[in-house]
Amino acid sequence: MIGPSTVYSRLRENLLAGVYAPDQPLIPITLSEEFGVSRTPVREALALLAQDGLLEPVRRGFLIRRRTDDEIFEIFEAQAAIDSAVASSAAARKTALDIAKLEEAHERAASATTPEDIRSHLRGWHAALRTAAHNETMSTLLTQLDAQIKLGAPWRPAAPDKPFQAPIDEHRRILDAVEDGDGELARTLMLEHHARDRDERIAHLAAGR
Numbered sequence: 001m002i003g004p005s006t007v008y009s010r011l012r013e014n015l016l017a018g019v020y021a022p023d024q025p026l027i028p029i030t031l032s033e034e035f036g037v038s039r040t041p042v043r044e045a046l047a048l049l050a051q052d053g054l055l056e057p058v059r060r061g062f063l064i065r066r067r068t069d070d071e072i073f074e075i076f077e078a079q080a081a082i083d084s085a086v087a088s089s090a091a092a093r094k095t096a097l098d099i100a101k102l103e104e105a106h107e108r109a110a111s112a113t114t115p116e117d118i119r120s121h122l123r124g125w126h127a128a129l130r131t132a133a134h135n136e137t138m139s140t141l142l143t144q145l146d147a148q149i150k151l152g153a154p155w156r157p158a159a160p161d162k163p164f165q166a167p168i169d170e171h172r173r174i175l176d177a178v179e180d181g182d183g184e185l186a187r188t189l190m191l192e193h194h195a196r197d198r199d200e201r202i203a204h205l206a207a208g209r
Contacts, residue, residue, distance in 0.1 A: 002037045008045035027061035053148050067152040079145040080194035087190040088183035089133035098132035118164050153201040
């Protein structure tokens with residue numbers, strides 16, 4: 001039998017994949033029919049997604065949470081602060097296996113040829129860095145913030161000629177600092193990386209309004 005955790009995971013994946021329109025109400029009875037479960041696990045999953053800051057309750061169910069500009073900037077700020085701490089921790093706590101996984105993820109990103117594949121491998125790189133930090137609390141918080149940003153300030157498909165060399169180079173420099181055990185440099189470089197990412201996402205968001 002499908003439980004709340006499975007429904008939660010599937011709903012979360014659908015939200016981040018853009019399956020539901022921003023103005024589409026998520027109604028328990030409709031979702032229970034879609035997933036073939038009772039309304040109880042659906043209600044519990046929706047409540048958890050609301051706690052994650054992804055949904056907000058409305059009269060007929062839940063909607064994707066709309067964010068003000070100030071809220072989006074606050075999330076960016078929190079994400080950058082925690083991820084920079086992750087980079088510093090990784091520099092101090094990484095293992096040889098952690099470095100190998102980071103190197104592999106970076107190599108895959110650098111050799112990928114499509115925007116989708118590059119972003120996918122860079123997300124894998126960040127996941128590997130969070131593992132290298134060996135701090136589950138920071139990793140969990142970042143997972144929530146990543147999802148909030150994806151819904152609040154999503155990327156639009158990049159133009160075919162959009163350069164990706166800048167972010168790939170940024171990841172390389174952060175990785176070098178982590179490998180060298182330079183936590184302060186890794187922290188600073190991660191903050192710079194997030195500043196660029198924030199500015200580009202905000203530009204995409206503003207252009208879409």
